[in-house]
Every structure is written in C-alpha cells, then in structure tokens.
Amino acid sequence: MSAPLRFSAFVMNTTSHILHGAWRLPEAQQTRFNSLDHWVELAKTLERGKFDYIFFADVVGLYDDYQGSWRKFVESGLQIPSNDPTVLASALAYNTEHLGIVLTNSILQSHPFDFARKISTLDHASNGRIGWNIVTSLSGNAWRNFGFDEITAHDERYRWADEYVDVVYKLWEGSWDDGALIQDKASGLHGDFDKVHKINHDGKRYRVEGPHLVAPSPQRTPVLFQAGSSAAGRRFAARNAEGQFIVSPNPAAAKALIDDTRRLVAENGRAPEDLQFFQGLSFVIGSTEEEAKRKAAELDEVLDPNTIIAHAAGGLGHDLGHYDLDTPIGDIETEGTRSTLAWLHEAVPDREPTVRDLARLRSHHGRIVGTPEQIADRLAVWRDAGIDGVNVTNATIPGSFTEFIDHVLPVLRDRGLARTEYAEGTARRKATGRDLLPDSHPAATYRGAFTDS
Amino acid sequence: MSAPLRFSAFVMNTTSHILHGAWRLPEAQQTRFNSLDHWVELAKTLERGKFDYIFFADVVGLYDDYQGSWRKFVESGLQIPSNDPTVLASALAYNTEHLGIVLTNSILQSHPFDFARKISTLDHASNGRIGWNIVTSLSGNAWRNFGFDEITAHDERYRWADEYVDVVYKLWEGSWDDGALIQDKASGLHGDFDKVHKINHDGKRYRVEGPHLVAPSPQRTPVLFQAGSSAAGRRFAARNAEGQFIVSPNPAAAKALIDDTRRLVAENGRAPEDLQFFQGLSFVIGSTEEEAKRKAAELDEVLDPNTIIAHAAGGLGHDLGHYDLDTPIGDIETEGTRSTLAWLHEAVPDREPTVRDLARLRSHHGRIVGTPEQIADRLAVWRDAGIDGVNVTNATIPGSFTEFIDHVLPVLRDRGLARTEYAEGTARRKATGRDLLPDSHPAATYRGAFTDS
Numbered sequence: 036m037s038a039p040l041r042f043s044a045f046v047m048n049t050t051s052h053i054l055h056g057a058w059r060l061p062e063a064q065q066t067r068f069n070s071l072d073h074w075v076e077l078a079k080t081l082e083r084g085k086f087d088y089i090f091f092a093d094v095v096g097l098y099d100d101y102q103g104s105w106r107k108f109v110e111s112g113l114q115i116p117s118n119d120p121t122v123l124a125s126a127l128a129y130n131t132e133h134l135g136i137v138l139t140n141s142i143l144q145s146h147p148f149d150f151a152r153k154i155s156t157l158d159h160a161s162n163g164r165i166g167w168n169i170v171t172s173l174s175g176n177a178w179r180n181f182g183f184d185e186i187t188a189h190d191e192r193y194r195w196a197d198e199y200v201d202v203v204y205k206l207w208e209g210s211w212d213d214g215a216l217i218q219d220k221a222s223g224l225h226g227d228f229d230k231v232h233k234i235n236h237d238g239k240r241y242r243v244e245g246p247h248l249v250a251p252s253p254q255r256t257p258v259l260f261q262a263g264s265s266a267a268g269r270r271f272a273a274r275n276a277e278g279q280f281i282v283s284p285n286p287a288a289a290k291a292l293i294d295d296t297r298r299l300v301a302e303n304g305r306a307p308e309d310l311q312f313f314q315g316l317s318f319v320i321g322s323t324e325e326e327a328k329r330k331a332a333e334l335d336e337v338l339d340p341n342t343i344i345a346h347a348a349g350g351l352g353h354d355l356g357h358y359d360l361d362t363p364i365g366d367i368e369t370e371g372t373r374s375t376l377a378w379l380h381e382a383v384p385d386r387e388p389t390v391r392d393l394a395r396l397r398s399h400h401g402r403i404v405g406t407p408e409q410i411a412d413r414l415a416v417w418r419d420a421g422i423d424g425v426n427v428t429n430a431t432i433p434g435s436f437t438e439f440i441d442h443v444l445p446v447l448r449d450r451g452l453a454r455t456e457y458a459e460g461t462a463r464r465k466a467t468g469r470d471l472l473p474d475s476h477p478a479a480t481y482r483g484a485f486t487d488s
Numbered sequence: 489m490s491a492p493l494r495f496s497a498f499v500m501n502t503t504s505h506i507l508h509g510a511w512r513l514p515e516a517q518q519t520r521f522n523s524l525d526h527w528v529e530l531a532k533t534l535e536r537g538k539f540d541y542i543f544f545a546d547v548v549g550l551y552d553d554y555q556g557s558w559r560k561f562v563e564s565g566l567q568i569p570s571n572d573p574t575v576l577a578s579a580l581a582y583n584t585e586h587l588g589i590v591l592t593n594s595i596l597q598s599h600p601f602d603f604a605r606k607i608s609t610l611d612h613a614s615n616g617r618i619g620w621n622i623v624t625s626l627s628g629n630a631w632r633n634f635g636f637d638e639i640t641a642h643d644e645r646y647r648w649a650d651e652y653v654d655v656v657y658k659l660w661e662g663s664w665d666d667g668a669l670i671q672d673k674a675s676g677l678h679g680d681f682d683k684v685h686k687i688n689h690d691g692k693r694y695r696v697e698g699p700h701l702v703a704p705s706p707q708r709t710p711v712l713f714q715a716g717s718s719a720a721g722r723r724f725a726a727r728n729a730e731g732q733f734i735v736s737p738n739p740a741a742a743k744a745l746i747d748d749t750r751r752l753v754a755e756n757g758r759a760p761e762d763l764q765f766f767q768g769l770s771f772v773i774g775s776t777e778e779e780a781k782r783k784a785a786e787l788d789e790v791l792d793p794n795t796i797i798a799h800a801a802g803g804l805g806h807d808l809g810h811y812d813l814d815t816p817i818g819d820i821e822t823e824g825t826r827s828t829l830a831w832l833h834e835a836v837p838d839r840e841p842t843v844r845d846l847a848r849l850r851s852h853h854g855r856i857v858g859t860p861e862q863i864a865d866r867l868a869v870w871r872d873a874g875i876d877g878v879n880v881t882n883a884t885i886p887g888s889f890t891e892f893i894d895h896v897l898p899v900l901r902d903r904g905l906a907r908t909e910y911a912e913g914t915a916r917r918k919a920t921g922r923d924l925l926p927d928s929h930p931a932a933t934y935r936g937a938f939t940d941s
Contacts (some may be wrong), residue, residue: 129583148633182696252522
C-alpha cells in the first residue's frame, strides 16, 4: 500500500475536452491542438515531471444532439474539431525517452489487421512505450460515420470487442515466435520461416489470414487500458485490461469499485494486482488556500454549464438541452436516465438537484483545490483507498501540468507519494517489471498456438 | 521543357523493397527499418539534398505464393516484415521543414472516415506536406487479411476507389468552409456552426454522415499520387492524380505514355500539366566510368534473382517458382502472363528470353550506371522526354541517397536540371504554386456543396 502513485496526463487532441470553457482562460493554449509543436512541448514537459503516461482520449463522432442540434458542439469547441491522436505518437516518442503514450482507438474505427500493424510499428518506434485504451464508441453519429444506422447494442459491442482483441492478440503474440527475425548479411537469411505463422482467424465479424506483417515489438501487445464501468465493461476489463481509468466520487467508492473489480480479475485467473486503477482528478493549486480558492472561482467563472450538460447528455441518451438549467432533475428522469442520475441525488442529498447541479458536479467532480501540502494530504487518502495512479485532468494545457509538476510533485516526492526517477525499460516494465504480458493473460494463450506456417 | 527535375526518394518500411539482396551489402542499413532514428536520419539527409518527397510504398499482405509457399518472402525479407509508414510521418515532419511525405494507403486497409481524419491531422502537423499514393491492393493475402475470399476484380476495385476518393474529397473539401474555426476567447465562440456540414454520403460501399472531425488543413486534400498503368488505373489517375509514378523502359516509351495520359487528363477537363510524372530510376555512381561499372557488378553479385522473380511473379498471377531460372519464357506463358511478359521479348529481341532474363531486367530496369556527368547526360534525355521528376529507387539506405545528393545533384544543379533551393510553402505550393487543388479537379466540386449543417 505504500508504493508511490503513478501519474498520467489526461488529454485529447481537441480544444475542449472535459472542463468546457476553460480554453478561454488567458493562459490556456489548448486551442493550439493543430500544432505538432504544442504536443511535443507538452510531452517534453511531462517527461520533465516524470509522468508515466500521456493518455489521449478520443472520439470518432459527435455526441447526441443538444437542443435538437449539434450546433452547441461546434460553437463551444466540444470535441470538434478533434484530431487523430495515433498519428502524433511517433513525434512524441522521438522527443522523449521514458514517457508512455496511451492511444484511444475504438473497435469501430479501424480493422484489427491494420490497427495491430500500426501499433506494432509504433511500439518499435518508441522502444516499447505504447498503450492502447480499448473503447467501443458511444455516440450514434460515430456509428453513422462508419456505415451503421444506429449504435450496436451495448452487450453486442463487448462481444465485438472480445473478437477484436482476439484478432490482435493472435497477431501480436502468436504470429511471430521469438528469434524469427535473423537479418544475417553473410548467409542472406533474413527470417526463420518456421517461426512465422498465419493466424487464420475466422470469427463472427472478422476473417484474418495473417501473418502479422511486423516482427515482435518490445512489448508485443501494448499496455492495455479500459474505462468502461458497465457490467459488460467491467467484465471485459477484468479479463483484458492492465490499467483501468476510473472516476469515483470519493476514495471510499473507489475502494469498493477496486476491490470488486479485482475480485473479477482473480476470477479470470489473473493476479489481482495485474489491473491497476487510475483515478481521474483535477487540481487547482495555490501557494495559500485562499489563492487556490480564488483560482477555483476564476475557473468556475469561465466554465460553461450548458456545454458541460451537452457533454453529459451524450452519455445519458436524453437531450437535456430542452430544459432550463434550474429544472429539477426529478422532472426529467426517464427510464434511460434514472440509474445514471441516481448518484446526483446522493451528491445533493438535502434538496432536489437541478440540471445546473449536474453541470456543477460534472466540473467539480474529482477536483482538489488547495496548497501542494493539502493536495498531498488528499492524495494520500486516495492512495490508501487503493488507487495505483492518478489521471490528471486538465483545465489548461500546459498550465495544469506545469503547475502540478513544479509545485505538487516535489511535495509528493518528499512524502514518498511519487517516484523520484523513472524505472528503465518499456512502459510495461516500468509498471510491472515485465516487458510482456504475464502467462495468465488471455493474449498469452496464443503464444506458440500457430505452429504451421 | 527546361524546368528543373523534381526528386523523390522511393522507400518502404521494410528491409527488401525492390533490389532484393542489396541489404547484404556492407554499407546497407535498411535492416534498421524498425528504428525511428533510421527514418528521421534519412528524412534529414533528404532535406539536406533538397529532395521534394520521401515516398513510402506499402503493402498490406504477402505476394502470391512462390514455389507453392510464402517461405521465400520470409527468408529473403521480401517486404516482410513491413511496417506501417503512416504512423512514422509526424516524427519525420517534426524533424524537417520542407520535405514532402507521401504515404501509400490502400482503399482496402482503412475506412475513409478514419483515413481522412488521420491525413488531415498529419497535414496540420506537417504544415501541409502530406501526399497520398492511392492504391488498390494486388495480392490475395492482402484481401484475405481483410476478410475477403479473393481479390476483388480489377475494374470493380477502381469503382470502389472512385467511391473511396469521393468520400474523402467530401470530408476534406466540403465539410468545413473557410473561416469556420474561430477560437475567440473573448466571446467564447469556437466555431461557426453555419460553416460546418455533414456530408451524408450514401454509396454502394460506404455510408458516412460526417461532419469531418478535423478543421481544414493547409492543403485540405493531400497531394494525390497514383501508380496504376492498366486502362482503369490510367483513367483513375487522369481524373484524380497530381503525380503519377511510372517505370518506363526508356525515354521514348515514357514520352508516349505521358502524352497519352495527358490527353486523358485534358479529356477530364483538367490542365494537362496538372498531372506530373515521376520516372523510377536507380543510380550506380562512380568517380570514373570504370568505378561505376565495378560497383554495378558488386551490386549484381548480391542481388538474388529468385527473390526478384518471386516479387515479379506476384504481379503476374502465376507462380514462376516452379521453373528453373534458365527456362525459356515461351514455355511458361499463359493467357494471364502473356501481355505482361511481352515487354521482355522486346527487351531481349535477339533470342528467347528466360526466367533469369526477367530477373536481370527487373533489377537493371531503370538503372543508370556512370559518373555524375554521365548520369546528368542521361537525365537530360529523360527530362526532354517529358518527365517532371525522378523517383529514386535505392539499393542501399542511406547510401543510394547520400551518394546521389553529394555527387550527382551538384552536377544537375550546375546544368539547371535540379533546383538549388526549396520553394516556400506547402507540398502542393512547391509543386504547383497553389496550396489547394484547382477548381478543375473533381474534389473541388464538393466545395460549398453541403450547405445545410
């Protein structure tokens, strides 16, 4: 329980990712997302702070309409434009040595044969520092961008994801044996044919012959992340993920979720600690408590409740844009939104919560305001609840990260809450001491499974 | 006719691209293809030489079996492993300022919505230096990697390509009007909703709602290349391409092909010069003719005729591996191979050509051996035949390029056959004086075509 926390920078290749409106702050530079310099500078900053990961969220479509339209998304920069993160990774890898690069990629957006090849190429290019955040897309527009009439049902999406990861595991772990790449100039033998295998996958959605076109990269399979909190999502994470991104309302809730999920991990035959939990938190930092509170008030000043609601509604399947911000949530609840909004009643127990309360909670949720010492006190409580790391949500880029690095991390290091140096090696080795997935992981079953070439 | 030639470095993210066996030369470093440093160093070298493009060929599957198996490909490193080129581009862009980066991407491998987004992201990241070599995949294994039983018929592939480019043109040219991205911190207005449009593409293979998720990049549509020489391929190039990669056996044949294709370009309502031709050539350079000839002999020593035949057979649809190298071609010809092998009879008119002649011709084809001055003489003849540029095929990386840059380009510059400086601006501006496609290009028809948001 006394291991240092790990730190991940939660970003998206867009202007307005989560704390909508914060891009208007004078110091905010996230409007520069089109610039490669912007991202390379951030990666170098994070490596200076010895962050473990830069974690790119992503979407491949708009959220569901708000006030009957997608106008709000364009006008407020709510994840549109949103650029592809994967194609930035090699520039970030070239300019850093240790930083892990976690890329979100939906099973919807790319064929597993092509995706596996891109990731393997990047894992070589980065000397083994690539992670993959496995997602199934949530918005109808995303599905309609890829030829579907509507969102594939939730459980069916996870069956699809099961097959998708099966294909890429076969390519990454089973298609090439160790030692297959020879490159001997004297004999002219470049590869050992008996160590390279077609996978001949034949499933419900995919048929893939193989072989994988890329020789084994340092990690073979990238470090696997997942964020789903539904039953199917947690089952998937328990089987596959090495890192889970959680947004628990408080340390006690995190502890319950972690304990419960780790039981599922064990039921899958994996070691419970093979799944690490990263809690999403944002920080408002002051040299005094008063300064921190003043900065938090300044942030609240620019945060836009309507945009925050538009984003939240995207996950509810109900257009909250038709209601005034002061509408009681009780007047809105439908069968589809009831369970999702239950936590709002918990958070505002003393009166009937409103739409505005939802916006406030979404933006304050996971926010820690205080001096570096106060923040360290709070992070110690989170660590004791069992989280392995923090996914640092930003209000401004690079400000949220530079302030955290310059003011909070030194205090955390003094208290043993943060590492003082990077470990050597691949992203997985830094996290677990191993370059490759352990034998208990389902991907490992494909090692040596394809003996005919 | 007296414009300087343009130069492109023809490479692939693999060990053995075209001159199979050359990787065994002591100075050859192409076995380092897994290394990002290798590619960044090459890009910097090419920029030092003021090359216009680094042109990445690519495949997404093995060639057809040779001697009844794919053993030969693995053993000789014939385009396996082959890594993805697209994900390298941002590192190359970050480390250069002028070099154009041309990426081959098959219509088979990625969905046009995802592909368009990756390319737009890279065109932003490179300040407008991305090109796309449009291909339809040729090997059965590639199709079986993507779920098909067999190769889609040739003409149907081009109909598919027609729809594919239609989708990406709509996203690149029609989805966002100029001035849609506002990013005004004072007002909080990030984008002009009335200038962003869904495309609602509904075609035979794709349905794509849109909008494009990326705001217009410097070139919007990347510089478009094509290499097909079939009737359907030439029709496609005449309609769409801005650069065509050709491998003509001699300047006269190039002139005939260029004149004929430019007629087709004009028939499509485009200016004939809007399609530029890059001839594939390789160079063996000596300070004396004798030294050049000796180096050519050393190269021939390591070139492997069987691997070259295995590669050639991949385009013939007939397994030439079942024949001895001295088998007369006349004993092999089938309906499928006859037309393709006709040029071999032309090239070896005095006797019955053999399989070995095919290998020799494939590796000598487009090879110029001599002193820098002799090479310049030959390039002047090629230029007078109407080519706009040379796609420099390598025997070794980086040697083939450093020798060309250090010894041949200075002579070419003295004679006005090569530029002395880069022009400013995007890749398209360097090539044509414009950042965007001209109005006569079919992609331009989608500008302003989607007026409802």
